[in-house]
Amino acid sequence: MQAHIPSPVRGILFLLGAVLLFAILDTTAKYLTRHAALALLVWGRYATHLLLMLILLAPRRDSSPLLRAPRPGLQVLRGLLLLGCTGFNFAALSYMPVAETTAVFFTAPLLVALLAGPWLGEKLTPGRWLAALAGFAGILLIARPAAGLTPAGIVLALGGAGCYACYQLLTRQLAEHTPPLTLLFYTALVGTLGASLVLPWCWPAAWPATWIILTTIALGMLGGSGHLLLIHAFRNAPASFLSPFLYTQLIWATLLGAIVFQHWPDAPALGGMAIIALSGAALGWHQSRPKDQKPVE
Template sequence: MSHPSHPLRGVLLMLAAVFFFALLDATSKTLAATYPIPFLAWARYLVHCLLMLVFLGPRLGRGLLSTRRPGLQILRALLLVGVTACMMAALRNMPLAETTAVVFITPLLVAILARPWLGEKIGLNRWLAVGIGFIGVLFIARPGGDLNLEGIAWALACAGCYTVYQLLTRQLSPTENTLTMLFYTALVGTLTMTLAAPWFGAVPAIRGWDWALLCAMGLFGGSGHFLLIAAFRHAPASTLSPFLYVQLLWATLLGWIVFGHLPDGLTTAGMAVIAGSGLWLALAQRRESRRG
């Protein structure tokens, strides 16, 4: 079913979505200092799953599970679990803004793999954007810098999982219901982390407001993905993609307000290069789609 085009509404929904994602990361970083990463991932998906069951279950029922390609749905959901766990591990070891910036090489990796995976053509502009983007990563993860190498490794692992997740999303989107795809990520994430519970290790007693933060992770994650879906119903991807990079601004602002951290000069330059290359890539794809 087609939806009327409301580009401004789509942009506003996208800006709200990336704000929720930045809040999710800031909350995860706060809790990761105290609680095991697998436990945090379990809480995030459990709340997300319960929210979908409460608000969408009565209306959609078994339709939430109706899919033509259950294997790919499960694989895609497992990859998002990997994204969540790797992101939380990276945030435990690195500042919020820098971690977000490294993970934002994902669109560049998607551009590289889109040709062999999806058969998409890659023009010279897209290759240049990818190359420049990786230079930005080197600015951030430079030898002799202050960033934790383990944190950088986790952030790169997160970007790798997120890349394959996005490619599978492109592959499934033409035939699958978006809410079903969203529910599979919540359900598979909950079941996977529940089965992994015996290996969580000892979970410290949950302190007062931490209960609220644990619930907030699921609320922020579920709401962010829901708003993202709604945004793409009102505006095309070529219009919305550049606004994904506003999350870097939110991450920098929250990192300063919540954790008292601001990136140094070279790191800021690297973040700007990654964002600029991503915007260049999005605009190049937009021009190619118009010509097509």
Template sequence: MVDDRGSERLTVAGVLFCLLALFLFSALDATAKYLSAFLAVPLLVWARYLVQLLLMLLGVAPRLGRSIVLTRRPGLMALRGVTLAGVTLLGQMALTTLPLAETTALVFVAPLLVALLAGPLLHERVRLRTWLATVAGFCGVLLIARPDGSLSAGGVACALGAALFYAAYQILTRKLVASEPPLRLLFHTALFGTLALLPMLPFHWDGRLPTIGQGLLIVSLGVYGGVGHFLLIRAFQQAPASLLSPLLYVQLVWATLLGWLVFAQLPDAMTTTGMLIIGAAGLSLAVGGRPGSLPG
């Protein structure tokens, strides 16, 4: 039995794990954005998943054995891994032309899409507050991607495509999380992310090797992603989802901060308003009892 003080310590640890994980995800995006000026995005995405896969094979697989691979739903597991690879690929393509904060905000439309798609796909009732939050969220998108703004239309399309893939990924996670343990989900995302990007490599590698510094940054992508997802899993194990789900929007803060520190990019007033509207719309769903799915 865990007493109240022990339970409180676990909750605090869960919150800290969550905040650190979100920082690592933003650091991953910032590093990928920097590297995309020198290397093709598909190469970076493939390397990110390959490093995560190797970390799991070395650090987790020996302890869990075959149970980390064996699944009763291989098709859904593969599809889920491919959708997350699509999120990463489209998100990093968006980052080649869009600032970090704006890209993150546009991808955060995904929880609103999940709330709408949960009706026909998961047979959940779509409430009035869900429709209102979704409409508000897309108004925020229009403020960020307004026609008279400076954002690239192609970048916005990639970011919204990443949001759509992320919504599909979250719905698949909700279908699988009851029967598949978190570390198995995490392993399969690394495995199928690596395999999904592999056929693209011959078309995007010109034979040049990265410098030592670039190589270290490429390895860091997999470390950020793997450690970040592991910390997020631990966070949801130690603190209630109702507490952690609203905190996921802190990633918008981290993205804005890193975008300013690393790239000297700050959103203008209208874009900031749009980001706040998207965040508030997502928070209204999270606080209202529709927490986001546990990433893997």
């Protein structure tokens, strides 16, 4: 078997495909929140993801190592954090436009930069502080009173960003000793089981319409495919190199929000999104510098 040769260009293309799928996922979820219970949508997203993984992995001779992951307690916690992230994000989308929700959610890398010090022992440099503070200033532009956004939506989006930041930090801890497919399988399994616990209390009295069922299944396909593309992206290029390209999701979210819901962010909100994206890109550049290069104090 030919050894895998990393390719930064392939990595960028895989990443751009992933964030496009995530933007379509968010837009679809926002539309579905008008017609179906939130918990049902979250369950459908993870159940479909799990089913797809089982179908893809069934031909493998031995898929049992997927469950034999190191530190299973942290694997479960990581899956629950991603489940919380999805729930918060879908709930925020029911209150706010897609672009603004995505922008607030993208404060997660800034939270990772602040939490990496106490969590992973990474040095919190002045550059990280400045990038994080600039990103939160971008949130203030988006969530200013004149914007007319619902406070509950902002709080929910920040809750999703917090869950995702902790999820990323746990992923850093576990990825060194856990294969990517195992990480992906645990998120699908834990997400499905966790969402199933609340499903009996939110199942609709009448069976959902066929189009709602099919579109909910599409959520899982979009999410699972997006995460698979991310795995391939990070196999081809370092995370620090790819991180600035993650913010193209803001562009897709803005365009899809305008096409589907006829909503364009105003000028201050667009400025806030640009600040958040630039702050995240600056953090990515900062992390990609050689380790022996000391930061300016």
